[in-house]
Amino acid sequence: MQRYKxxxxxxxxxxxxxxxxxxxxxxxxxxxxxxDSKMKTILTRRTIRKYADREVSEDLLNRMFSExxxxxxxxxxxxxSVVVTRSADMKEKLSPAHFNQPMVKEAPVVLTICADFNxxxxxxxxxxxxxxxxxxxxxxxxxxxALLFTQTLCNLMxxxxxxxxxxxxxxxxxxxxxxxxxxxxxxxxxATLTVGWPAEEPPLSDRLPNASFIHSETYQDYTPADIDTxxxxxxxLPENRHFxxxxxxxxxxxxFTDIRYTKKDxxxxxxxxxxxLKHQGFL
Ligand SMILES: Cc1cc2nc3c(=O)[nH]c(=O)nc-3n(C[C@H](O)[C@H](O)[C@H](O)COP(=O)(O)O)c2cc1C
Numbered sequence: 306m307q308r309y310k311x312x313x314x315x316x317x318x319x320x321x322x323x324x325x326x327x328x329x330x331x332x333x334x335x336x337x338x339x340x341d342s343k344m345k346t347i348l349t350r351r352t353i354r355k356y357a358d359r360e361v362s363e364d365l366l367n368r369m370f371s372e373x374x375x376x377x378x379x380x381x382x383x384x385x386s387v388v389v390t391r392s393a394d395m396k397e398k399l400s401p402a403h404f405n406q407p408m409v410k411e412a413p414v415v416l417t418i419c420a421d422f423n424x425x426x427x428x429x430x431x432x433x434x435x436x437x438x439x440x441x442x443x444x445x446x447x448x449x450x451a452l453l454f455t456q457t458l459c460n461l462m463x464x465x466x467x468x469x470x471x472x473x474x475x476x477x478x479x480x481x482x483x484x485x486x487x488x489x490x491x492x493x494x495x496a497t498l499t500v501g502w503p504a505e506e507p508p509l510s511d512r513l514p515n516a517s518f519i520h521s522e523t524y525q526d527y528t529p530a531d532i533d534t535x536x537x538x539x540x541x542l543p544e545n546r547h548f549x550x551x552x553x554x555x556x557x558x559x560x561f562t563d564i565r566y567t568k569k570d571x572x573x574x575x576x577x578x579x580x581x582l583k584h585q586g587f588l
Pocket of ligand 1: 350351352353354406470471472473474509510
């Protein structure tokens, strides 16, 4: 078992090590969908990081894109674009931006979902209208559209039996992705999905209880006793105790704050994100 690495260290890890450190907090039980669940796959969905050597057809992808496009968007403007990567060459170029996580090169398809105010602005200019979308609010609106679209796509992929992994690294070094995919101004990558037919069936990961995140009428801040109630089960999972041991940390929270998502890394990557937003004309 591998000790956790700082995000900045991950770029230097071999692909296999990265796979091990990227996985976290698995619950080794099988949850069955409740009988009253209307959505076939929601209670058994899990992230898939290993893919069979089998193509995902263009027809299937296009059908899912059409269906995901039914997602609500601001002003019905559909402020997103998707760049589909299938070629080994382009996956190779994208890989470092995702800290060389092996799924990028191993998945048959990589989707980069972008917040896109470019298309709408070009449309406006071609129709005697003056766009005013080179600002932060417009980025948030476009990012919201793009992420809602992304989630619908994930739900559809689950229903099809496809496997996928959401890569949050998209916003860690976005300029590299912008350059590789030749994204014009007012187009910003916000999410990446590696997609393929599953070649693994990992255990379901744990979840916090509803009471930990639902507030009635007003927000009730958390007491130390609440934290005990909501987090002890997660902390007591054998694999999480093991992670603490091998990383020589007293608490599970320290694995997040000191190793996985540190202040130093977050601040450095925030600076890169802000630079990229400026470069793309949103700031
Ligand atoms: C914003 C976001 C960023 C993520 N980034 C990564 C990533 O870079 N690498 C990875 O392997 N998984 C990534 N994941 C997947 C999570 O690790 C996974 O969803 C979580 O551990 C819960 O497991 P489950 O999806 O199997 O239920 C990300 C998920 C989200 C929503």
